[in-house]
Amino acid sequence: SQTIHQWPATLVQPVGSPLSLECTVEGTSNPNLYWYRQAAGRGLQLLFYSVGIGQISSEVPQNLSASRPQDRQFILSSKKLLLSDSGFYLCAWSVEMRSGPTSYEQYFGPGTRLTVT
Amino acid sequence: AQKVTQAQTEISVVEKEDVTLDCVYETRDTTYYLFWYKQPPSGELVFLIRRNSFDEQNEISGRYSWNFQKSTSSFNFTITASQVVDSAVYFCALSVNRDDKIIFGKGTRLHILP
Structure with a gap:
């Protein structure tokens, strides 16, 4: 079965600091990632x-x-965080469309809660 | 352009009552897909159902049921005999044929009061 991982689960970062959030998917190939x-x-x-x-x-x-x-790794980054970047970040995957069905649902990871201070 | 409208921002009902969450969509495509997701307090979005535009049959899954009506461009979600665990934000969503993206509504926050 497919699983999707995100880390870290929570993050508190000062304004102006860099950011790197990671998402990985297991159990599928060539997914669309979001x-x-x-x-x-x-x-x-x-x-x-x-x-x-x-x-x-x-x-x-x-x-x-x-x-x-x-193929199954998706990274979100920032060089300098802003206060407005605070929020809940969700990664999702879906079946790759071009050789598969015409549209399919997306499956979401557990999310990362980012607070910029 | 596609659009999903969930007019109910927040709903509160007492446990065991039935509740219906409304969803109205807009698209000019003839082939499209509709979805419902649940977001409990933990935050992770949970996929509930997918419906394609050629299948107007209503669906029932336990206490959950969905009413798809193309004539009114609606895809409403009913919870029967609601429970406190049903408290969550519910999102309705739409995608069109061969599009890689899903358009989400703004969500309805449902409170089930004990």
Whole structure:
């Protein structure tokens, strides 16, 4: 069965510090991978998604970046955090579309709660 | 463009009551998929159901049921005999054919009071 991991679970970082959040998926190949952010009491905001190694699509211009160095690894980074980067970060995966079904649900990891102070 | 509207921001009901969460979607595509997710206080989103646009049959899973009506572009979710463990934020979502992304509604926060 497939599992998705995220770490760390919680993080407190000062403004201006760097960030690296990691997401890995097990039990599947060539997944689509997604990063979302959820501000307190708000909905989900899609930040980045990737349909393959090295392929990153950015949905919202900001000081965050994403990378996919391996098939089942997705990393969210920042060189300098802002207060507004605080939130709950969720990674998700779905079946790769091009050779599979036309659309499938996304499965989410446990999330990372980031507080920028 | 696609859009999902969950007009109910927050709902509170007493345990054992039935509750319906509304979801209205917009799309011009004829092939699309609808989803419901549950986000308990722990934070992780849990997938509940997927429906494609060609299958309007209602579905029941235990105390959960879903009513898909293309005529009104709605995909409502009913919890029968609610329990405190049903307290969570519920998201309705939409994706269209061959799109890699899912459009989420803003969510409905459901409080089940003991």
